[in-house]
Amino acid sequence: MGCVKRALIVGGASGIGLAVANELLGKGFVPVIIDRSEPVQQFNDVEIEFCKTDLSFFDEKLFQDFASDPSITSLVITAGFGRVAGVGDLSIKEIDNLLEVNAAAAIKILRIFWNRITSSGTFRCAVMASIAGMVSSPFFSVYAASKAALWRFCESANAELATTGNTNRITCVSPGHVSGTGFDGGEGRSTGLESFAKEFVQRMSSCEELWVPDADGVYSGVIRRYVENPIAFGLESARYKIESGRLGGGRKPVIGYCSGTFDLFHAGHLHLLKSARCLCEELVVGVHPDASHKGKKTFISHEERKAIVESCRYVDRVIDAPREDSTAWELIHYDRLFVGSDYKGTERFARYERELGSKGVQVIYFPYTEGISSTQLRSAIVSGMEESAR
Ligand code: CTP
Numbered sequence: 001m002g003c004v005k006r007a008l009i010v011g012g013a014s015g016i017g018l019a020v021a022n023e024l025l026g027k028g029f030v031p032v033i034i035d036r037s038e039p040v041q042q043f044n045d046v047e048i049e050f051c052k053t054d055l056s057f058f059d060e061k062l063f064q065d066f067a068s069d070p071s072i073t074s075l076v077i078t079a080g081f082g083r084v085a086g087v088g089d090l091s092i093k094e095i096d097n098l099l100e101v102n103a104a105a106a107i108k109i110l111r112i113f114w115n116r117i118t119s120s121g122t123f124r125c126a127v128m129a130s131i132a133g134m135v136s137s138p139f140f141s142v143y144a145a146s147k148a149a150l151w152r153f154c155e156s157a158n159a160e161l162a163t164t165g166n167t168n169r170i171t172c173v174s175p176g177h178v179s180g181t182g183f184d185g186g187e188g189r190s191t192g193l194e195s196f197a198k199e200f201v202q203r204m205s206s207c208e209e210l211w212v213p214d215a216d217g218v219y220s221g222v223i224r225r226y227v228e229n230p231i232a233f234g235l236e237s238a239r240y241k242i243e244s245g246r247l248g249g250g251r252k253p254v255i256g257y258c259s260g261t262f263d264l265f266h267a268g269h270l271h272l273l274k275s276a277r278c279l280c281e282e283l284v285v286g287v288h289p290d291a292s293h294k295g296k297k298t299f300i301s302h303e304e305r306k307a308i309v310e311s312c313r314y315v316d317r318v319i320d321a322p323r324e325d326s327t328a329w330e331l332i333h334y335d336r337l338f339v340g341s342d343y344k345g346t347e348r349f350a351r352y353e354r355e356l357g358s359k360g361v362q363v364i365y366f367p368y369t370e371g372i373s374s375t376q377l378r379s380a381i382v383s384g385m386e387e388s389a390r
Helices: 015-026 060-067 092-112 141-163 194-205 215-228 230-243 267-278 302-310 325-332 347-357 374-389
Strands: 006-010 030-035 049-052 072-077 124-128 170-173 255-260 282-287 317-320 336-340 362-366
Touching: 006 015, 015 030, 015 072, 015 194, 060 092, 072 092, 092 124, 092 141, 124 194, 141 170, 170 194, 215 230, 255 267, 255 325, 267 282, 267 336, 267 362, 282 302, 282 325, 302 317, 317 325, 325 347, 336 347, 347 362
Parallel strands: 006 030, 006 072, 030 049, 072 124, 124 170, 255 282, 255 336, 282 317, 336 362
Antiparallel strands: none
């Protein structure tokens, strides 16, 4: 039986990662694509694995399992995102996500694979940084900061490898502009990126520490100008972005909202919040002060219910829910409204579909978790108390 070589490609569902997956496939590797969404390309009849995960919820166990699998002989990390926007236009959550996905998650994965990278055998490894990690990048500030962190990490880790005489290296790929990528306004398909991916894999296979594509043509000049006068460089770069109309473009993070009473927090609530967070980048949850709108009484105080919901890892922010979710939209301008399917077809949600739909808001229903509800729990507690009083 032949020995299968698998290559883990984190962020391989589109763009450069997908092009690298195709290149590695052509070289006899089985690509294992890790991404938050399905690959944009169909791999008909070709052996390829896909594993869905959101790097902003780092799944340590998932990566540990891959790292301890000897059939994985290469690791490529291309996951990352950014948007051209001023510092004041970034939400705190967006800053968190940028630093987590672009830098912290990549560094954690490399740490988990460190035993493999430092092993005596060959282990191929490459990460995608950016020229923005070397120079200032106004209106792309946190992206630049995240890529600088990743770049410095790779340099430091490679120096540690060199001191032990190990010849494996993390190839830090730091391009400037790559046409055809999502950053270039492309749709993320890998066509047009074949030659880039070919050179990417070549550089990784020869354990190069750093590859700045088109360094001789453009980017060594860019870095020189930055080093000579960082202030003038920053000003010129800011002016260029403003004058070329690149400001205000890019996709803003998707904000989701759901509201509820969340009395006696249970698995139905948890499923709803987890499913909701998978479909947005910032989940705001409105907790109703009481259950009078449903003609019910809560067991747990409003403050405690809010604290419990806030401590759930899928929830980014908790607010006092206004009576109507449409009023909450006036406050936070969310993009998606989530609710359990028990509300589908109600007068209230039919009205939201109309009113909020006209504002571009999607109303998304998740299957109601059968067999559990706060009402059920409350009556179980009451009958238990009655029982013991007898
Ligand atoms: N939810 C769910 N599955 C359940 C219970 C609730 O999907 N088993 C969803 C609801 O559809 C709603 C959200 O969780 O979108 C908050 O619901 P909430 O009214 O707080 O929960 P219930 O347990 O239904 O409360 P009660 O029994 O007091 O009506």
